[in-house]
Amino acid sequence: MTIRAAIDWALGLFRRFLQVRAVFTTVVLSGIALLVVGGFLSYSIGNGLYQTRVSQILAESERGVVEVQNTFAASTVTDEIALQSLLNSVVPSLESQGSSDSRKVALLRTPGQVGAQILQSPISADLDTAVIPIDLKSQVRNATGKLTYQSIGLPQVNGSIHPAVVVGSPIEIPLAGKYELYLVFDLNGEQQTLDFVQSVLFWGMLILLFMIGAVSYFVTNWLVKPVQVAAEVSEDIAEGALDRRLTERGEDVIAILARSFNRMADSLQKQITKLASVSKMQQRFVSDVSHELRTPLTTIKLAGDVIFASREKLEPAAKRSAELMHDQIERFEVLLNDLLEISRYDAGAVAADLEIQDMNGIVGSAIAGLEPLAQSRGSVIEIKIPSGPVDVEVDGRRIERLIRNLLANAIEHGESRPISVAVGISDSAVAVSVTDAGVGMSRAEVDRVFDRFWRADPARKRTTGGTGLGLAISLEDTQLHGGWLQVWAKPNEGASFRLTLPRRQGMIFTQSPLPLPPKQPKRKEVAGEQSN
Amino acid sequence: MAHKILVVDDDNALREMVGIVLESEGFEVCFHDAGSGALDAFKAQEPDLVLLDVMLPGKDGIEVCSEIRATAGTPIIMLTAKTESEDVVRGLEAGADDYVVKPFDPTVLLARIRARLRPLSKADGETVQIGPLTLDIVGHEVRRGAEKLLLTPLEFNLLLTLAVKPKQVFTREMLLETVWGYHYKADTRLVNVHVQRLRSKIEDDPDNPKIVTTVRGIGYKAGQG
Secondary structure (H helix, E strand, O other): OHHHHHHHHHHHHHHHOHHHHHHHHHHHHHHHHHHHHHHHHHHHHHHHHHHHHHHHHHHHHHHHHHHHHHHHHHOOOOOHHHHHHHHHHHHHHHOEOOOOOOEEEEEEEOOOOOOOOOOOOOEOOOOOHHHOOHHHHHHHHHOOOOOEEEEEEEEOOOOOEEEEEEEEEEEEEOOOEEEEEEEEEEOHHHHHHHHHHHHHHHHHHHHHHHHHHHHHHHHHHHHHHHHHHHHHHHHHHHHOOOOOOOOOOOOOHHHHHHHHHHHHHHHHHHHHHHHHHHHHHHHHHHHHHHHHHHHHHHHHHHHHHHHHHOHHHOOHHHHHHHHHHHHHHHHHHHHHHHHHHHHHHHOOOOOOOOEEEEHHHHHHHHHHHHHHHHHHHOOOEEEEOOOOOOEEEEOHHHHHHHHHHHHHHHHHHOOOOOEEEEEEEOOOEEEEEEEEOOOOOOHHHHHHOOOOOOOOOOOOOOOOOOOOOHHHHHHHHHHHOOOEEEEEEEOOOEEEEEEEEEOOOOOOOOOOOOOOOOOEOOEOOOOOOOOO | OOOEEEEEOOOHHHHHHHHHHHHHOOOEEEEEOOOOOHHHHHHHHOOOEEEEEOOOOOOOHHHHHHHHHHHOOOOEEEEEOOOOHHHHHHHHHOOOOEEEEOOOOHHHHHHHHHHHHOOOOOOOOOEEEEOOEEEEOOOOEEEEOOEEEOOOHHHHHHHHHHHHOOOOOEEHHHHHHHHHOOOOOOOOHHHHHHHHHHHHHHOOOOOOOOOEEEEOOOEEEEOOO
């Protein structure tokens, strides 16, 4: 678990920091390069040492063999004892002792000759003839006057094995027959030199690798630092500190980055400041318009009401005029309110007044408000709500207005057929759907349904006096709550609007608790699949 | 006896129109057209109720409201063109009892005026005791021991409503109906702001109320526990 955590931590570091990645890559690649170079050096040095030593050995052996051969050839001994003593003198003359440069000698009689061995073979005191490989012996026997050699491992008293070279040569001894002279050279000295060189190489390269790592750290740090600073400053600017800038120093690419960055920040700051002042002016304008229009409208409204109240005393034409004026003043008022509301949204001056409320209650009062209209149009409103309260954090006034608006649209376009209202709930979301079975909409109409002042059919008679801003405001209200407002529609089959809101502000939801289109066997097509 | 209403508004047409509507309903109406001098007009006329526009030249309605409140508990209804939270809350905090948003229906305006001029709700007996306070229903007075507390009629009515049924928790909607006379949904901020104002007058520590306590998520009640 802890190892895994460590690996995760390292991987995280790797992913997050460019510098870690750069240093790591540099060290790994340099390491591979050093390994190759080191291997090559080590091999070349070892090989060179060995070759030099071998040619030296061969030259020495040559001399030795010739010397021995000459000794025997020149001797005039005839008796065994003298021969034996001559033989015995060979070994000490060739042998040499040393801790790392010893040379040992063996003079062996070639087996398989006629006549019994009468002389004792002289062998260096601490040489075990078993180290002489058998295939070397057979090569020596077959060779004529030539040196043959082979590398072997020479076991030592302390158990270690020294590298060594055995050189063999046949020797003809008068009276005694064929002999083989073997010289065993210990190469421990060369091995030690090689070991030393290798260890120096190893440590040298390790230090070099470490230094490469350190250098690449400093270099990347030097390069990455300005980028890091730029990232921090960008973050600050994104957080709203619009006047943060990078320091511009020098003429290099980093300085160019800093200059371009600062220019971008300048232009952004200018734009944002300009937009902010435009937005402030807009809000100011909205506020002024609201006061300036509302006061005369209030007077008109009061006057209209007084005239309307006494319409029975007027002549027929004046009476009808009073009625028309009364209705139109109301319409004007609704339109003004909607306009002001949408301008407030445009100016970003809207804040939700959130409170935990019962969605069933909100839906209930929205329906209650529109029941008279539904009755006058002959539409029945069917309600399907969960039992028990549906708690949801919303701006109740806005959401009730939204649902009222959806209901008014359903009544308007519902062709007096039943309208169904459903409430659904899940752990993270609450949904309300309003479905009518009226004229419906084509796909092209669905696409434009939330546009301002858009009407499905301009030729269609309007009876409920909507302003054309209702759905645009509804959509803004929904977005204010972080919710969805979706529509399904099909020509001549009806339309369904589904509002989905998070149960609490900030809750994430991926699915609405209610289906869209509503589950009904005869309506399977997706929104606007069929258009006409 | 006809109630006298002072209308303070800078718009001549609206002022006259409101006057026509109120007079046709039997009220006696007097006018003032600016923020400055409104307090003098109020003192000179001694109206039973003030209709006060928020946006006035010279001195804004909220200031005028504070000035009137400093001298009298006369009901004040603000006329506001702005529905944004701040304006309404500022007006209420300055002591306005209620507000009407322009453009308003004459019926709405009249209903609000009548609700404010309506005699206080009746209670059994002549005094009601709540905590350290004694409410004299007939004299419209509240005393803490010998000390007399100055409450506006609305605040008195609010306290009395709570005090008469000390065990009951009142939702904001219930209070809007009994104290303000709203029969349909209204702005619950009316209740919140006036409970705050009431507490600042009757509680020892308004931040830690003992007489009018909040029942979280429901509303208010009189007394603790």
